Amino acid sequence: MATELEVDLDLTEPQEDFVFSDYQFPAFVGGFGAGKSDALVTRLLLKKLAYPKFNVGYFAPTYDLISLIAWPKFEERLDAMKIRHKLNKADKELKLRTGGSVIFRTLDNPNRIVGFEISDGGIDEFDILDPKKAANAWHKCIARCRKKKPGGERNTLAIATTPEGFRFVYETWHKQKDAEAKGYKLYRAPTWSNPFLPDGYVDQLRAIYPANLLDAYLEGLFVNLTSGAVYPEFDRRLNHTDSVIQRGEALHVGVDFNVYNCTAIICVDRANYPMVLDELTGVRDTPTLAQMLVERFPGHHITAYPDASGQSHKSVNASLSDLQILRQHGISVRVNGRNPAVKDRVNALNAQILNGDGLRRLQINTNTCPVMTECLEQQVFDRNGEPDKTAGKDHAPDALGYFIAEMWPLHKPTWVF
Incomplete structure (x- = not known):
């Protein structure tokens, strides 16, 4: 049985939906500053504390994302929970006083994701990877999520990412037929859903990025980010109609x-x-x-x-x-x-x-x-x-x-x- 926890969390509505999702493969896709990494770290720690002796895994495309973003966020959250911990940078493991560890691995070479097993995992900024490499990494990470839970609960693997066009995340969570029935659930979070951002943050982004990129980096939408789009102004929302063919219409x-x-x-x-x-x-x-x-x-x-x-x-x-x-x-x-x-x-x-x-x-x-x-x-x-x-x-x-x-x-x- 999982350990029941009483933890005071300060989450936005999209973060809360993702953190407590019962789907096996939830994806938190959002704009810059939407709190994606915070949500992923929180979800993994809750999974970890539910089964204190088990390990969980955090994966990221690069070492910098682990050392500059993940480690500080994990330690900050654990400090707030008053849980003692020790970071071993050489082994890329964060050991908790309650037992078990958070194991960190990069995705620069997915074939090196071997030699350990975890109960649950999370991948940060997954859409940075090209689709073929992402598919390989996804399968390798899933293979690590195999520690059997005593209550029979499913092993889970979550992702948090900014959308980077029509890549692996789009194909798997958005386009795939019956995705939710297969355990893939997409949670969207626009930048403005985070009330903790500094004043003027959104305006600064609007001043920097062209309109087509703002749909991705502010709204968290899948859009064509490749230069040279043939139909650059097409927008599936603005050009949409609910109209249908009428009887006898030419x-x-x-x-x-x-x-x-x-x-x-x-x-x-x-x-x-x-x-x-x-x-x-x-x-x-x-x-x-x-x-x-x-x-x-x-x-x-x-x-x-x-x-x-x-x-x-x-x-x-x-x-x-x-x-x-x-x-x-x-x-x-x-x-x-x-x-x-x-x-x-x-x-x-x-x-x-x-x-x-x-x-x-x-x-x-x-x-x-x-x-x-x-x-x-x-x-x-x-x-x-x-x-x-x-x-x-x-x-x-x-x-x-x-x-x-x-x-x-x-x-x-x-x-x-």
Whole structure:
């Protein structure tokens, strides 16, 4: 049985939710100054004191994070609890008078995380690691959390981190299907949730960082931090709509032809404002795509805006047969003689996302269009200044771009029906 504790803790609401979480793999993701490390240290000490004779583990990407942040925080918290302790820097262990130790290890070489077992663990600033290294480190740390607890309670491994884009933490805690059912729980903490910060701290950050970084470093959100985002002003909150397709409403479908990966982005035009309300992705071929469209949307007039030439070597040319297949299924086809220049298409879409007057004309139901949303957030330019096609984030924006460039072009096109 775990030891019952009476400890006076001064925690923010997000910290408290994380510290006392019953999930096996809780993640505290927050902005600068949100109290992430404090929350992780507090959680680990409570786990440690619940089973005094057992060891717990604290992991961090670098030794500096351990020596400059972790050790002082652990000792400060233990002093406040009036628990005697002794830090052995050579062995990287903090021994407690109550028994057992806090074991500290860096993640610079995950293969060296061997030779000990702990009841519970925590990883600080986990998102600093590149995704492959983070995955390896995660598995190594989980393997250490194997000390059997007498009451049958689960071993836990928690993380605390600032979000660093769409990396391992995003994939595992945010994107993974049924994450919570598997024990992965995400707790968010914006910087302003911490009332103990000095006056002017948030204003100082706003004066230093560009807007796209503030979403991550102030709000604790997963955003594209890679320079050269193709759609830098897209915001899944500000461009979101809860709207759905209405009965009998005319549908406008951007189509990108690809071998085993056809994509259709289903839109409506309401008062000359484009709304993206559904998507079909990863479809095998054009006949399958056409059949899915007419079966999913009976009673709707469907107009397709397809890829006219398939300029990418990975695309299937929008030949007469592809267009004819769409028409044979009762789908109208509106296509220019050739695709607009990539730059014109991207600029047209960006103008709908956020124009020079500060108006966000393009609205997306991010709940029904998760692939479209993710691609607009994550697609970047390659080293040649072209939208990257190697990460699989190009198909949905291409499809949407064909529709936008036809309906709201920056330069009036010549139509071919």
